[in-house]
Amino acid sequence: MSSQYKNIHHDLIELCGKNDPKAQFKIYKLYYKAMYNSSLRIVKDVAEAEDIMQEAFLAAFKNIKKYKGEVSFGAWLKRIVINRSLDSLKKKKLELFPLDDELYKLSEEENKDQNIEYYEEELNRLKKGINLLPTGYRIILNLYLIERYDHEEIGSILNITASTSRSQFLRAKRKLIQIISENKNQKML
Numbered sequence: 001m002s003s004q005y006k007n008i009h010h011d012l013i014e015l016c017g018k019n020d021p022k023a024q025f026k027i028y029k030l031y032y033k034a035m036y037n038s039s040l041r042i043v044k045d046v047a048e049a050e051d052i053m054q055e056a057f058l059a060a061f062k063n064i065k066k067y068k069g070e071v072s073f074g075a076w077l078k079r080i081v082i083n084r085s086l087d088s089l090k091k092k093k094l095e096l097f098p099l100d101d102e103l104y105k106l107s108e109e110e111n112k113d114q115n116i117e118y119y120e121e122e123l124n125r126l127k128k129g130i131n132l133l134p135t136g137y138r139i140i141l142n143l144y145l146i147e148r149y150d151h152e153e154i155g156s157i158l159n160i161t162a163s164t165s166r167s168q169f170l171r172a173k174r175k176l177i178q179i180i181s182e183n184k185n186q187k188m189l
Contacts, residue, residue: 141176
């Protein structure tokens with residue numbers, strides 16, 4: 001492993017390359033929650049996310065010699081999980097990007113109360129609103145805001161241009177604002 005990136009788990013990764021089951025289990029314990037959550041945010045199915053996460057670890061251990069240390073091991077593994085999650089959606093033939101070009105009206109920001117309950121309520125609305133987004137919008141928002149990929153990386157992952165990623169992200173934000181606004185008025189979220 002030519003390590004351009006100094007990985008804190010370098011010794012464990014080396015042992016995984018030698019098929020050491022104890023090292024593999026330690027790596028699994030270090031990363032499984034984050035990888036499961038990354039998959040779950042994309043596929044929105046608990047059992048499917050679990051399966052994808054397990055398959056990603058098996059693939060990572062099988063191909064660990066391909067890990068060159070150019071990024072952290074966690075980032076390399078997360079890329080595998082995200083790609084497998086997206087592949088799972090493609091197998092279901094879900095439409096990743098809505099074809100409508102409708103622009104959504106941005107609502108004005110409301111005066112915010114400074115108490116914790118308000119922010120918890122808003123966070124719950126946001127999470128529920130994200131789950132109501134069309135799949136493509138939800139994926140873009142998750143990859144950009146939660147997984148912290150930039151638009152060039154998202155474009156590479158989804159096989160789209162960076163500008164398409166940016167425009168889909170903006171549309172996703174607008175749609176999310178619309179969903180939250182409508183459901184807030186209806187007290188559904």
